[in-house]
Amino acid sequence: MELWTIGAFAKAARLSPKALRLYDELELLVPAHTDPVSGYRRYSQDQLARARLVARLRRVGMPLARIREVCDLPRGEAAKAVSGYWDEVEAEQQQRRDIVRFLVETLSEGSTMLPVAVREMPARTLICSLRHVTSAEINDFTVEMVVRLGDGTVPGLAGMEGAPFFIYHGEVDEDSDGPIEWCRPIPDEAAEAMAARFPDLTIRQDPAHREAYVRLTRRELSPADGMRAGETLEAWITAQDEVLSPRGPFRQVFFADPRGVTPDTPVSDVIAPLPPLVATAAG
Incomplete structure (x- = not known):
């Protein structure tokens, strides 16, 4: 079998020798032969197809770890994997x-303010999981908790009072990882049993409070709409009396499953918890 030098193979594969050395280190594209003394790498012609696939996938920005997974798949499955990757990129x-x-x-005219409403929420018992996650990891965290606690064996509360929600204790984006707390209200009498069943989760009380909120439809479940809702709540609170300053970090409650509903269906509220109203003595 004829073996090519790294320079000749790099030219045929449309890759640089530097890239080939990296791919060897990552076991993504291992040379057919490496001289044990000189370390010179030699490649075979039948490695060209894999090398060219690697080069093309890098041109569309696919991470190397994911490229290795694609290259090891049968052709049909590899095609589906590439299509799935591009769907994620476009999203x-x-x-x-x-x-x-x-x-x-925002920078030119100021962001558009959304409608704000206020409601009373009663004291509730919560089962919670606090996690450090980035924006790329938050969906997996959500799915994990929904699957774990949504099998029908964990008791819940009816209506808005029982809807699961996130508490943002810190910024969550590509570089910041919160933390963020996933919470699900449960009946008070179920607290002891759930604590024994889920020892890694936290059981705690959420005090009665008022909350200001902005409602979002399925169409509006984007980072930009979340930012707009947060700015709306901050501006609304600033315009109120001092007593209405927030009593805690922002929350987001999901009261409907966004899957399978129309784009205009309300599914979520972005929330700013508020302190109780201060009672004044009659003059």
Whole structure:
């Protein structure tokens, strides 16, 4: 079998020798032969197809770890994996496009304010999980908790009082990891049993409070709309009396499953908890 030098193979594969050395270290594209004394790498012609696939996938920005997974798949499954990757890229690009539009709107004219409502929430017992996650990891965290506690064996509360929600204790984006707390209300009498069943989760009380909220539809479940809702709540609170300053970090409650509903269906509220009203003595 004829073996090619790294320079000749790099030229045929449309890759640089530097890239080939990296791919060897990552076991993504291992040479057919490496001289044990000189360390010179030699490649075979039948490695060209894999090398060219690697080069093309890098041109569309696929991470090396994911490229290795694609290269090891049968052709049909590899095609589906590439298509799935690009669907994710386009979704991320749409989110970035929305954020850019939001920033341009904010910097030029000021962001559009959304309707704000206020409601009373009773004291509730919560089962919670606190996690450090980035924006890329929050969906997996959500699915994990929904699957774990949504099998029908964990008791819940009816209506808005029983809807699961996130508490954002810190910023969550590509670089910041919160932390964020996933919470699900449960009946008070179930606290002891759930604590024994889920020893890694926290059982705690959420005090009675008022909360200001902005309602979002399925169409509005984007980072840009979340930013707009947060700015709306901050502006609304600033315009109120001092007593209405927030009593805790922002929350987001999900009271409907966004899957299988129309884009205009309300599914979520972005929330700013508020302190109780201060009673005044009659003059």
